[in-house]
Amino acid sequence: MKFTQFLKNKGAIAAIFMGIFYAIAMLGIFIPGYSAIPNNVDQMPIAMVNDDAGEYGKMISEQLSEKLPFEKIETDLSNKQAMKQLEKNDLALIIHIPETFSADMQNGEAASSIDFTTNGASSTVVSSTMTSIVNQINAQLSTQFSTQTAQGVLMNLNIPEEQAAEMAQMIETSYTGNMVTINEVPAGMNNNMLPMFLTMAGYTGAMIGAMQLVSAFRASRGKASKIRLFIYLQLTALLIAVVSSVLGVAISYFVNGYGTELLLGLTAQQILNYMVCFNFTAILIFLVGEGGMVLNLPILLIQTLANGATMPREMMYLPYEWMSYISPMYYSVQAYFATLYGSVSAAPNQWMMAAIGGAALLINILIVAFLHKPVPIEAPEAQEAKLTNAAEITA
Incomplete structure (x- = not known):
């Protein structure tokens, strides 16, 4: 039997067809499908819950609404309502500005925090993407608030050494972002x-x-x-x-x-x-x-x-x-x-x-x-x- 005759065998024809078909089908489906990551990150729904009536809360919510890479940001939900939607994976992230945020910042109290909450029992790309975005937000906000606090300190000249040390400490701890994960999945x-x-x-x-x-x-x-x-x-x-x-x-x-x-x-x-x-x-x-x-x-x-x-x-x-x-x-x-x-x-x-x-x-x-x-x-x-x-x- 010649090689060309063997190639005409039904089994050989089927193997050739399936090899070509599977390669085309798999690559033609997977490559376009996975290109949605990170192209479509902006389609994930998030919620911004601002319980703070002060200037800082308003400023933060406006800034984040403008800068965050999401097309749909819910702003008319209470924290309780948002948490229920997050548990059902109807939301990917909740940004919660607490009621005392502005007061804490104005009073110079340390560790005034914004809560960023995600659901661990969700798609892998959600938790990894949200963590990356929250880290970027926290870095920007920490720099912003530290700069604003430093400007306020520098406006006061001839500050005693002890008071200056306290103010320096306040600059370092003026803002902290609190990353919260509900339904956390075990490692691995x-x-x-x-x-x-x-x-x-x-x-x-x-x-x-x-x-x-x-x-x-x-x-x-x-x-x-x-x-x-x-x-x-x-x-x-x-x-x-x-x-x-x-x-x-x-x-x-x-x-x-x-x-x-x-x-x-x-x-x-x-x-x-x-x-x-x-x-x-x-x-x-x-x-x-x-x-x-x-x-x-x-x-x-x-x-x-x-x-x-x-x-x-x-x-x-x-x-x-x-x-x-x-x-x-x-x-x-x-x-x-x-x-x-x-x-x-x-x-x-x-x-x-x-x-x-x-x-x-x-x-x-x-x-x-x-x-x-x-x-x-x-x-x-x-x-x-x-x-x-x-x-x-x-x-």
Whole structure:
């Protein structure tokens, strides 16, 4: 056999196609998608809460509103309202100017602070970006207030030595910025990325399982009714979901050391994640057969950006943002963040997952009912005869 003949083999053609297709799909999806960081940082919503009625509070809020690199800055929220939105990740940062800020500065009291609050149970880019921006703000404000205080000191001449030392100390401590993180995630990428890892494990396993089980469904046509085979397919998927979820959560438990009170909830959510992703990815395979796996790959790649683990929905470009609304991965990641590290309920995201799974299951039922033609069911004797002949030929 010549090399050119080997290249015409179906397996070689498929390998060439998948290698080229996967490279184009992956780079064509990832490179544009990740260019949103830091291009779309200005799309993240933040809140400015000024409880200070004095001049300093007004000055700071006006300056920050003009200089901060964000298009949407909420200024009409109370600190309590803003904190509720932050817990739900509807806000990326809260800047809170306390009620006594101006009075403390005017009286020369040390450590008058502004609180900058972020939510640790959120996309990785949010916490890193907000920390960087807050550090820059604090450096600028510290210099500004120290300069203003120094100018006031220099206006007073012939100051006694002791008083001058006190004023010098006041200059150094005239302003401090207080960085606060709610729902702080334990140190380590294994903790920060766990919501995505659990979700990806369920999704990829479900996608491969959908290809194999739909293939088994097609191969078994004529041996049982479409309804029975479809039920068998779903029951097998559920069995895989239970076993794989128990093992996957067990690995997470032993490596990350989370409390046993989370085990049942995480396992139940992982089972839900598998079943939803199974039916979601099975749609294309029921429609076009094994070719559906090729179409499922770019959908998977888009969801790795659109799942909210790396960047929030507000930063995503439109195709990725649209995908996030119908993506089981997005709601799975958000539910895991809430369950593992958050202070809000994971139920809304779990219900959205269930809704997507229910819709996907209904679509699969309709595909099987109306697009898959009925096949006459063979008698059990004929099926046994085929199995016997196959066994004899093999022997």
